[in-house]
Amino acid sequence: MAKKTHNSPEAARDAILDAAQKMVVEVGPAGLRISAVAKAAGMAHPNIIHHFGSREGLIHALAERTGERATERIAAAITEALSASDEDCVAAMTRVLDTAYQGEEGIVAVWLHFSGAETELHANMRRIVELSHQLRERLHADVDYSNTNRLVMLVTLALVGEVVSGAAIKEALGFGNGDSERAHFRQWLAEILINLSDAELATSLTEVNLQLRVKNQ
Amino acid sequence: MAKKTHNSPEAARDAILDAAQKMVVEVGPAGLRISAVAKAAGMAHPNIIHHFGSREGLIHALAERTGERATERIAAAITEALSASDEDCVAAMTRVLDTAYQGEEGIVAVWLHFSGAETELHANMRRIVELSHQLRERLHADVDYSNTNRLVMLVTLALVGEVVSGAAIKEALGFGNGDSERAHFRQWLAEILINLSDAELATSLTEVNLQLRVKNQ
DNA sequence: TCATTTGTTTACAGTTCTGTAAACTGATGC
DNA sequence: GCATCAGTTTACAGAACTGTAAACAAATGA
Structure with a gap:
């Protein structure tokens, strides 16, 4: 599997949030799956946990930004x-x-x-x-x-x-x-x-x- | 476990729908768990499958009635x-x-x-x-x-x-x-x-x- | 009283998802 | 160049949930 180049923390967070936003529009907040978000952002799902702590953390960050x-x-x-x-x-x-x-x-x-x-x-x-x-x-x-x-x-x-x-x-x-x-x-x-x-x-x-x-x- | 007396199909459906309605108000539709509904209605969850076919069937019936x-x-x-x-x-x-x-x-x-x-x-x-x-x-x-x-x-x-x-x-x-x-x-x-x-x-x-x-x- | 129907339960299979652990690798500073 | 740090991945554990299968039991009618 092609290893990704290392993003800056900000770039990674932004990419994840952008993907999560698109995903929320499509499937609603309850249907938000971090594996799907990760796939859309082009990475593996534990990376989201690494950057936001948990699924809840991701949702909270997205809510804040939005x-x-x-x-x-x-x-x-x-x-x-x-x-x-x-x-x-x-x-x-x-x-x-x-x-x-x-x-x-x-x-x-x-x-x-x-x-x-x-x-x-x-x-x-x-x-x-x-x-x-x-x-x-x-x-x-x-x-x-x-x-x-x-x-x-x-x-x-x-x-x-x-x-x-x-x-x-x-x-x-x-x-x-x-x-x-x-x-x-x-x-x-x-x-x-x-x-x-x-x-x-x-x-x-x-x-x-x-x-x-x-x-x- | 105390076996329940047999309800009429209508009574059973109504009891399930009533419980589901209360539950939806509390946790939202996405959070609706048929096991929780069954527990609230005082029965085992496969009984809901038996009466409504599936979780989706239950939600559809509830939406209709509501x-x-x-x-x-x-x-x-x-x-x-x-x-x-x-x-x-x-x-x-x-x-x-x-x-x-x-x-x-x-x-x-x-x-x-x-x-x-x-x-x-x-x-x-x-x-x-x-x-x-x-x-x-x-x-x-x-x-x-x-x-x-x-x-x-x-x-x-x-x-x-x-x-x-x-x-x-x-x-x-x-x-x-x-x-x-x-x-x-x-x-x-x-x-x-x-x-x-x-x-x-x-x-x-x-x-x-x-x-x-x-x-x- | 017996048979049939069907409401109801227990036990289980299969899937899906979150979060963890450990290893790997690119970037940065000395 | 080497060491350290942090972004990233693979593999996995654990939990939760839906739906299935088979057995059980209560009502109904002959």
């Missing part, structure tokens, strides 16, 4: 939306959602969390809420922080849902699976997020709700 | 909302969301789908969209079917997300894990769903969007 990358990308997209002109704001928000949907990071982050991996979820989410609130402050007057919290929660939950069973639900609802259809839904959602003022997001049922009811009839 | 039950409960809740008075409509919608969130069916349905189990998703979703559209027709004039589709999709994705990592995300966002906090979010979401007219759900960016922008500033 959470950081995903948060970085989403935060960058929101920051970009912050400096967008008013006309481009919906487009920028659509890009935020696209960023969250696209790539493997979202899928991997959710699946790893699903399988119990610990991440820096708290810090990551707070950062996104903070940026989102700045965006809402730019668009509307007197925005409420708790509403930002709820909106971020709604979108985040929807993103998680999209990752887990988005394709099946969209197909069941008659949405096409093509990129254009999915993009259309994201644009629709972006519009709602950008345009909803706090008036429409009131939490106390009584007054505001009645106002809206009257308005809508 | 999908039917969940759809039944949600459809009933929407039907109830259909005949609610205008004042009670938000409360009824909140109950719809509660119904979807509560109990084990939602969790099990999502987890089983997550692990690749086939269900009658298409028929179930269409039924829910149909009822939802009737509800929107009662509340607003000239409602668009595609918007109902999108709203149902958004809520469904959010429900899936809630099931998969709702607790962690809520905790990360500073929401309490108590029932009252979760109920509060659901009420907030119900209000949005009930009160959003098609004007606010416009899909073509240009005209309607500008109107809203002006209105909000």
